[in-house]
Amino acid sequence: MGRRDYAILLLLAKLGLRADEVATLTLDDVDWRASEILVRAKGRRRARMLIPPDVGAVIVAYLRNGRPKSSCRRLFVRPHTRARRRLCFRMCDHHDRQGRSRSRWNRRLRTPRFHIFRYSLATELLRSGATLSEIGQLLRHESHDTTRIYAKVDIDALRTLSLPWPGDVQ
Incomplete structure (x- = not known):
């Protein structure tokens, strides 16, 4: 077993x-x-x-x-x-x-x-530097939108994409 x-x-x-x-x-x-x-x-x-x-x-x-x-x-x-x-x-x-x-x-x-395993794999791949396109291929997603769901997990990577806030307010 x-x-x-x-x-x-x-x-x-x-x-x-x-x-x-x-x-x-x-x-x-x-x-x-x-x-x-x-x-x-x-x-x-x-x-x-x-x-x-x-x-x-x-x-x-x-x-x-x-x-x-x-x-x-x-x-x-x-x-x-x-x-x-x-x-x-x-x-x-x-x-x-x-x-x-x-x-x-x-x-x-x-x-x-059991789907949590796919989610965890995608998150780990994203953190280790894989692109969303590569992750989508591995998980056999038809749409890039499906793969983008995993991007919201990597906060540090998303911060690099954000624009600085205008002025002194944070």
Whole structure:
């Protein structure tokens, strides 16, 4: 269970995949020779993405030592409801330990919105100097307006774009 959860979390956090994109991955979507994964994105689009070596190693560990024997071709065999809840509780507990706001969590059901991983990845890329265009390509956004949502987070970068206030008033 831990290997599967870890592999899922890495795909969400490092590749910026959406939860449904992870859920629909099949064994045939992984091209080990090219280190690529075929992602079925929104709008029936498909995208090939490079698999970083650390993410690939975690997926291999899951396939070898964590994936139950099954004729199902999905990469991640669908977890029982209890297992999914356990993953959600672990994530909530981790979130609490980090002292982060729970505004992105459904308090009643204690289930995370997995989209927060895409948002965190984009924010980190923006802080490390990536352009909005590069972030939009990675996250497979059709519109630049969608990617611009992430710009509001980087206050220091936005300050460099602002004009000085006229006069002595600040």
